[in-house]
Amino acid sequence: MNNYKPVIGVLGLCLIISMPLQADGNEALYELLNALHENGTIDEETYRAIRQVAERDERQQNNQAREVTRAEVQKQVAEQTRKAEQRASRDKQPTINTRGKFEVTSADEDFSFRVGGRIQADAAIHDQDLADHGNGSEIRRGRLFASGTLWRVWDYKFQYDFTGSASGGIADAYLAYNAPAGVRVQGGHFKEPFSLQNMTSSKYINFIERGLPHLFVPGRNIGLEFSSGSDHWSAAAGVFGSGIDSPSGGDDEGMGVTGRATYAPINDGDQVLHFGGALSYRDTGQAGTTRFSSRHESHITDIRQVDTRNMGIDLQADDFYRYGLEAAWVHDRLTLQGEYMGVELNGNGAQPDAGFDGYYAEVLWFLTDDQRSYSGSGGAFKSVRPNSIVGKGGIGAWQVGARFSNVDLNDGAINGGEADNMTLGLNWFPNANLRFSANYIRVLDTDGGPVAGDEPDIFTVRGQVEF
Numbered sequence: 241m242n243n244y245k246p247v248i249g250v251l252g253l254c255l256i257i258s259m260p261l262q263a264d265g266n267e268a269l270y271e272l273l274n275a276l277h278e279n280g281t282i283d284e285e286t287y288r289a290i291r292q293v294a295e296r297d298e299r300q301q302n303n304q305a306r307e308v309t310r311a312e313v314q315k316q317v318a319e320q321t322r323k324a325e326q327r328a329s330r331d332k333q334p335t336i337n338t339r340g341k342f343e344v345t346s347a348d349e350d351f352s353f354r355v356g357g358r359i360q361a362d363a364a365i366h367d368q369d370l371a372d373h374g375n376g377s378e379i380r381r382g383r384l385f386a387s388g389t390l391w392r393v394w395d396y397k398f399q400y401d402f403t404g405s406a407s408g409g410i411a412d413a414y415l416a417y418n419a420p421a422g423v424r425v426q427g428g429h430f431k432e433p434f435s436l437q438n439m440t441s442s443k444y445i446n447f448i449e450r451g452l453p454h455l456f457v458p459g460r461n462i463g464l465e466f467s468s469g470s471d472h473w474s475a476a477a478g479v480f481g482s483g484i485d486s487p488s489g490g491d492d493e494g495m496g497v498t499g500r501a502t503y504a505p506i507n508d509g510d511q512v513l514h515f516g517g518a519l520s521y522r523d524t525g526q527a528g529t530t531r532f533s534s535r536h537e538s539h540i541t542d543i544r545q546v547d548t549r550n551m552g553i554d555l556q557a558d559d560f561y562r563y564g565l566e567a568a569w570v571h572d573r574l575t576l577q578g579e580y581m582g583v584e585l586n587g588n589g590a591q592p593d594a595g596f597d598g599y600y601a602e603v604l605w606f607l608t609d610d611q612r613s614y615s616g617s618g619g620a621f622k623s624v625r626p627n628s629i630v631g632k633g634g635i636g637a638w639q640v641g642a643r644f645s646n647v648d649l650n651d652g653a654i655n656g657g658e659a660d661n662m663t664l665g666l667n668w669f670p671n672a673n674l675r676f677s678a679n680y681i682r683v684l685d686t687d688g689g690p691v692a693g694d695e696p697d698i699f700t701v702r703g704q705v706e707f
Contacts, residue, residue, distance in 0.1 A: 340673050341707060350392045357384040358443055358706040364540035367697035369683075373541040379403050380539055380702070381442065383411060393418045411460065426465045429483060432458040433465065433476035433500035434518040436566040436579055437600075439620040444612075446577070447537075447665045448679045448702045451600030451645035453581040455534040455546070456562055458498060458520055459483065469617030475501045482525075494525025502566075502619030512570040512614045520562035528588055529554035532596060532649060537661055537681050538698045546649045546657035546689045548596075555654070556591035560584060568621075570614065573606035575641075594654050598647030610637035610669075623672055623706075630670035637669040650688050657689015675704040 277287040337343040343354040360380040366373035385399035399412040414428025431438065437450045438457045458480070465478030477499035502516035524530055531554045533547035548555050561584045568577040582597030613622040628634025643663040649656025662682045669675050681698040 340671075351389060353386070353388040355384070355386050356707050358382075358704065360442070360702055360704045362448065362540060362700060362702045364538050364698060364700040366538070366541065367699075369696045370694040371543050371691045371696070373536070373538075373543055373696055373698075376540045378405075378540055381407075385412065422468050422470070424467045426467065426478075427463070429460055429462050430465070431460050432463065432478065432480055432496065432498040432520065433467070434458055434498055434520055434562065435500075435564050435581065436502075436514070436516060436568060436577070436620065439500075439618065441620075443675070443704065443706050444621050444623055446575070446602055446604055446641055446667075447643055447663055448677050448700055449535075449537045449539060451579075451602075451643060452534050452537060452546070452647040452659060452661060453579060453598035453600055453645065455532050455647065456564070456581040456583055456596070456598065458496060458522070458562065461496065463496075469619070471507055471616040472504050473502060474617055474619035475499075492526035494523045494527070496520060496522040498562075500619070502616075504614070504616050504619075507614060507616045510572055510611070512568065512612075514566070514568040514614070514619070516566040516619055518562070518564040518566075521559065522562070523559045524557055528556060528558065530557050530560060530585075531555060532583065532656065534647065534659075536659075536683055536696065536698060537645070537663060537679075538700050540700065544690055545659050545683070545686060545694070546647055548649050548654060548656040550655055550657065550688075550690045555585060555594070556588050557585045558588045559586050570612050572611055573609070575602075575604040575612055577602050577604075592652060594651040596647075596649050596651060596656070598645070600643055600645035602641060602643035604639055604641030604665075607638040607640065608635065610639075624667075624669045624675075625672045626669050636671065637667075639665075639667040639669075641665045641667070655688045657692065658685075658687040659689070660684040673706055675702075675706075677702045677704070 276282045277284070282290070332347050334347060335345045337345070341354065341356055343352060345352040359382050361377070362380045363377040365375045380403070382402045383399055384402070385397060387395070387397035389395055395416040395418065397412050397414055399410075401408045401411050410429060412428070412430050414426050414430045416424055416426035418424050433439065435454070435457050437445055437454060438459075442450075461480040461483030463478045463480030465476055467474070467476035469475065478497070480496040480498060482493040498518070498520035500516065500518035502514060504512060504514045506513040522530075531547075531549050533544045533549065535541055535543065536545045562581070563584075564579060564581040566579040568575070570576075578599065578601040580597070580599040582595065585594040585596075587593050609627055610624060612624060614620075615622055624637055624639075626634065626637035628636060630636045641664070643665070645661050645663070646659065648658040650658050660683075662684055664680045666678045667675060668677075678701045679699070681700070683695045683697070686692060686694050
């Protein structure tokens with residue numbers, strides 16, 4: 241056997257040299273090397289030399305493995321860093337919303353900017369009675385606005401009406417601060433908080449024109465308002481000067497104080513129950529006069545159905561109070577809505593005190609599976625968003641309705657007139673941005689006033705786009 245040791249030794253050395261230096265291979269190599277050393281195949285010097293070579297190679301391979309692992313880790317880190325930078329870059333980009341509107345919002349939502357507007361085109365045919373109302377068409381409202389948010393807590397809006405009518409020009413121009421505890425402070429030119437049909441935008445009212453008692457509403461004026469609200473209530477009160485609805489003369493333009501509160505004990509996805517009330521005081525200032533009047537719920541006529549200027553002069557008054565009560569119930573497709581409003585006038589000089597009032601009641605029904613939307617914090621109705629959209633296989637939202645309205649501007653020697661109107665309406669909403677309406681207005685009675693006994697029939701239509 242000893243004669244074969246040199247051969248075995250050579251073979252063993254060849255095997256040792258050819259073995260890969262991996263974890264399992266290193267253990268086998270050292271076992272074989274130890275065996276050859278113990279049986280005398282290799283001497284001590286050879287054993288140490290081979291072991292040193294093996295340990296050196298093992299260290300080199302470990303270093304190479306570590307270099308490979310480090311390179312892979314660095315590659316993964318670089319890839320993840322690149323992806324994170326891409327996400328951060330996207331997060332820094334503003335959000336642009338063009339779904340039915342155009343609005344840009346900063347990535348941190350501290351700033352926003354929106355532009356929009358509305359166009360309302362009307363036409364009317366009057367079946368004449370005593371007065372010559374005429375037929376015609378008009379752009380009832382043509383408005384553009386810019387609004388937005390600054391530093392998250394400041395809101396602004398500027399809206400201009402380009403129609404050139406008496407209600408044209410600046411509509412809204414205000415700055416608002418959303419203070420802590422849900423209080424909003426707003427200053428500028430905007431609507432005084434009064435009446436449900438007034439605080440509901442003309443884009444979203446149930447008929448083409450608001451009912452007769454709308455003549456008592458103070459409209460838009462310059463003022464400062466404090467408001468707050470939630471899903472079930474709203475409250476607003478402010479101090480107001482003059483505006484396009486309250487002409488003044490001399491140095492003293494007069495002043496008004498108006499407040500409104502609403503409560504909606506039910507406000508869920510299928511049902512809304514709304515109650516509200518408003519009170520307004522107006523000092524007529526140096527002019528010492530005021531006027532209340534209304535057309536036949538059709539804007540395409542210059543004839544006033546009722547008018548306290550019937551005697552040729554405005555009412556003489558130091559001041560007056562407005563008041564209003566409102567209620568609405570929406571249940572699925574059904575809407576019931578009504579308001580009662582009035583004015584108590586404190587006369588001056590030869591003008592005695594006087595009081596006027598009016599009301600309306602309306603019922604509406606969606607023929608399609610749709611309903612009105614409501615804002616509890618604003619105490620007003622919002623846009624109709626059809627469940628079935630024209631252009632996407634749907635027919636839009638279809639709604640029918642009826643309204644009775646009354647106003648009485650007769651009191652003692654004041655012969656402004658009393659009127660009763662009945663309106664039937666049809667609304668079609670192809671989508672949330674378009675609306676087409678048709679109204680038939682039957683003047684049931686006109687007692688006194690500038691057109692006493694005049695009872696025309698009126699057919700009016702409107703096409704509306706908002707964006």
